[in-house]
Amino acid sequence: MLTRRETPADVSAARAVIAAAFAKPGTAGSPGSPGSPGSPDPVEATLLDALRTCDGWLPELSFVAVDEKDEVVGHVVCTRGHIDGVPALGLGPIGVRPDVQRQGTGLALVHSVLGAADALGEPLVALLGSPAYYGRYGFRPATELGILPPDPAWGDYFQVRTLTAYEPTLRGTFRYAEPFDHV
Template sequence: MQIKDERPEDAAAISRITAAAFATAPHSSGTEARIVEALRQADALTISLVAVSDDGSIFGHVAFSPVRIEGVVGRWYGLGPVSVAPDLQRQGTGGALIRAGLARLAAMNADGCVLLGDPAYYSRFGFVSDPALTYGGEPSPYFQRLVLKGDPPKGDVKYHAAFDVT
């Protein structure tokens, strides 16, 4: 497996993989592939990485896009969606994509990253739930942050408008 930057010709494969990865997920809104497409169209994919097999086929993807935190000046990003082809899930691809993306954020001197996801999974990357950081005005154990530099932020997080697609 190689992890590479998304190329323009990868968009269709990323869309297929994202739709397939979330097709049976109980927490899925069914809009994940459209979110990635909308982020791409808005030039808001700060980091977009693909997992590529030895034969050149794409089987995983992760997106990072800017977020705003009410009352906080800084460079914060949202992780997600992260997608792996269903038949290749639970083999470390998602984790490798996430680690590569977080390393890129750190190299960019980002302040940190937020996500909405399973604490049991994302805690392995250093993410923690923080009731001082909210999403939709409410704290949630599923909304988590990872500070890369500086102090933990406080306030409500707003994702890019692409996340509002229906």
Template sequence: MIVCGVIVRREGPADAADIAVVHAEAFARGGGEIPVEVGLVEALRTDDAWLPALSLVATGPDGGVVGHVVCTQAAVGGEPALALGPLGVRPAWQGRGVGQALMHAVLGAADALGEPLVALLGHPGYYPRFGFRPATEYGIVPPAPEWAEAFQVRTLGAYRPEIRGPFAYPAPFAEL
């Protein structure tokens, strides 16, 4: 997929260090601390919830990694579901459609794999453009009650209305 001069592809074995840089820059909070998203991706990569087909990078014209998104195996009331995140774009590439390209690519890939839904914790004003709706509209309970406004779900082709109940992230999310 080519958008704004980037190509979106699956993460390869040589991309791990570049992905860490993407998230370190994208989520930098000052003070020189390494953002938790860097360690989260590393922990997810070694967890049973890791789905290699749903870890995607965006590369610029020189082939360098400028963005990354990942979905991992989660559950809703014991039924399979996906957790999206983190999604990061290097600051110099933000606002140029890279995040949008990554989001469309990962949602399309998840749908093609027969997944029923994707959930994320994110800005309620941004993610509806990708079809995300408040999880509570689907009877899906966020892991923390205070997340209700920002916890969102995007249903996919294999979605069934009986998929309801508490959402469970993969174990590495609990270690944040």
């Protein structure tokens, strides 16, 4: 498996991976289910579509994982967010094709996008996700650093991973790219 920046030729395959990764049983694209025509896309797939057309889209932080046949099997993206007006990044959606999950693809994607974000001089990456899962990447509850989630109910599930350019004076409320407001 190889992780690399997404190219224009990867866009539809990356969207398909996100749709499959988040499909509910019995819907189109879910593993082991024929689904039905016209089944709604998972919100993560429509979010990805909206992110691609917003001001917060950062093509240099959209990565795919490809297998030995150069087929896209995973996708991750970071988009422009802000902490009280200061630029930061929001991670997500991230997804791996169901038939290749639990083989390290997600791990490789997260490491790739974090490394690229660090190389670009970004201060931190925020996400909403499982503390047990994302803790292994160095994410920790954002409130420990004085960064508040967009929704206080998120609690410890709203996490940040600081990067080299992070300054401890960076505090305040995080805001994702605009399409997240409609999820």
